[in-house]
Amino acid sequence: MELSADPAIERSRLIDSSVARYAEVLRTSANPLVLRPDLWASCERQGRQILGECIATLHGTSVQVAAEAELTSMALGVQRSFEKVSPIDSVHAARVLFDVAVETMTEAAAQLPAEVALSRFLTAVRMLHRSIFARVSAAAIGYESVTLRDVGQASTARRHQLARDLHDHIGSSISLALRCLDLYTMEQAKGVDSTRDRLQDARQALRDVFSFTRTMVSGLRVNELHDGLKEEIDAYSAAASDRPAEVFSRIDGDESWLPEQTRQELFLVVREALRNAFAHAGAGRIDILVSVFPDAAHATITDDGVGLPHPRDGDGTGLTAMRQRVTALDGTLELISEPGRGTRVQLRIPLDSAGTACG
Template sequence: MDHEGCGDVAREAAAHVLERDRAAAVAAFRRRLTALPELTDVAPATARLAGAAEQTITTAVRLLREPSAPSGPEKVPEFTLDALDPDQAARAVGALFESVLAAVVTAVDGRPDAPAVTAAAAGALHRAITGRLVTSGRARLDELLADVRDTHRAERRVAGRELHDRLGHGLSAAYRSLEAFEGAQERAGATPDVRVRRAREAMRDALMFVRTMAGELALIEPPESLEPALRAAAATFGGGDAVEVRVAVHGDEAWAPAALRDQVFLMLREAMHNAFAHAAASELTVRVDIMPRRLWAMVRDDGTGFDVDAARTGTGLWSMTDRAEALGGRLRITSRSGYGTRVDLAVPLPARTGDRAAR
C-alpha cells in the first residue's frame, strides 16, 4: 500500500474512533471542566461548552473524511462568548483537546498504525477548534463594533439635539430680538446703532454655526444621495426666500464610495454655509457631476466676494482644503469683491473591478 493509501486508512480509522467514542470524550471533557479551578465560576456554561465540544468533534470527523471541507460549522455555540474570558477559553480548549486525544489514544492502543491514527485525529481536531475559534472571534468582534457604533450614534444624536434645542433656541431668540430692535429704531426715524447691527450679525453667524454643528452631529451615516442631503443643508441654513438655491447632481452616485460622498458633502456644505453666512448672496448654485473615474463639484454665489488669500487661514477654508487633499483631489476658490465666489472641487474616484477588467 502506498503512502497516500496509508494516510487514507489512518484518517478513516481516526474518524471512526471519534464518531464511535464521541459521547465518552464529551463526558470526559465535562469532568475536566468541573475539575479546573479556573472554570469553577462558569459552571452554568458547562452544558453549552459540552454542546460546542460535541459539534467540534463532528466537524473533525467531517474534516477527516473530506480534507478539503471548510473547518467552520454553520452554527457555532462558541467557546469564547459571554461566559469565558480569554484565559478561561484557552483552558477550556486545552481540556477539550486533551480529553478527545486521550480517548483516541486509548481506543487505538496496540494497533500498529496507532501513531498515524492519533496524528490524523489530532490534526483534524486542531483544524476544527481553530476554525471554531476564528468564527467565534469574528462574530464577537462584529458584535462589539456594532455596540460601539450604536453607542456613538446615540451620543451624537443627544449632543446634536441638545445643541440645537437649547443653545440654538437661545441664539435664535437673541437674534430675533436684535432684529426687532433695529426695525423699531428705523420705524422711529432713528439711525440704527452700528453696534446693534454688528451684534446681530455676530449672533447670526453663531446661530448658523450651531445649526451646522447640530446637523453634522446628526449626520451619523454617509448620505444615501447627495442632492437631497445638499437641499436639506440649504434649508437648515435658513436662507428662506432671500436666497434662491439651485442644486443639481448628475451621474451615477454608485461610482463614488459612500465614505467619499460623505467627505464631498461636508466640503460642499461648508462652502454653502460660507455663502449664507458671509456673502449676502441672492443666488446660490450647487452642481455635482459624477463620472466613472472623477467627481467634480461647484458652489457659486453672487454675493459680495472676499480676499481669498487673506481668508485661507480660516478654519472653514483650511478644513475644506485638507479634506480635498486627503482624497487626492484639489479645491480651488476664486472670488473678487462685488463679483461673488466660486468653489471648484475635483476628486479622483477609485477604479471599480469592472473598469480594471475592461482595460
C-alpha cells in the first residue's frame, strides 16, 4: 500500500475502500441495511464515523466516542424498530464492520514505524470496541424501548435480567478480550514466548459477544456451554489468567443432574468470581470446587489474595449479578473475606426447584 503525500487524503481513501468492502460483504449476505437505500445512508454514515475514529487513534490522536453518536444510535434503534428491521441484521452489520475495520487497521499499521506499530494497533482495536459497542448498546436501548412499550413488558424483573445478561455475557467477554490484549502487550514487552495465542483468544471473545448479542436480540435462550463445566472453566482461566496465579478446578458428581439452564448460570457465576479474583485479588492460587448432588449443586471459589476489609465492599455490579443469578435459582451465595487472608465465594443451588426457578 503506497501512502499519499497528504495524510488526510490517504485516510479518506482508506475509509472509502473500507466502506466499499463493508457494503460488498453485506450485499453478499443479502443484509437489508445495504439493499434499501434509505437504510444504507444511516448505516454508511455510522460506518464512516467508526472507521474515522479508529484510523485517527491508529495515528496517535486521542479520540472519544461523542455523546451525540450514542444519542443518534438510540434514535436509529427507535427508527429501525418502527420500520420492522430485525435487530439481527444490525448485529450482523456490526460484526462485518468489525472484521473490515481490523483488516484496514492491520494494513495501515504496517506503514507505521515498527517501534509504535503494535501499541498503536492495540489502542486502535480498543477504540473499535468502544465505537461499535457504544452505538450497538444505544441502538438496542432505543429498539427495546419501542418493543417494551408495544408489548407492555417494561417490568423491573425484565430490566434486571437484561442488565445481568449484558454484564455477564457482553461485559465479561469484552473484559476478557481487553485482558488478552493487555497480556499480549505485557508478554511482548518482556520478551516472553507465551504458549497461548492471546490475539486469537481476544478475537474469540469478541466473536462470543456478537454470537450472544445475536441470540439475545432474537429472543432465544443462550446455549453457551459446548463442553463440560471443567473444560469451560479451564478454558476461561487459561485465557484470562496471568502468572503467577495458578488455577485448580475440580468437578465432583454427575453434571447430567444439572438442568442445562442451571449449568449455564452456574458457569456464569463461577466465571465472574474468577474474573474478580484475576482483576483484584493479586492471588497466587485460586481453587474451584463444584460438587453436584441429586438434590443440589455446591460451588466454592477460593483465592489466597489480598482479601477485602469488609466483605460487603465486594458488592459491585459483578457480585450483585452473581447474587441475583443464584437467588433466581432459589439458591444462596456467601462471600467470606479478610484483609491479607484471601476471599472465598461459596454458593448452593437446590436442584429440585431449579428448573422452575429459571423460567
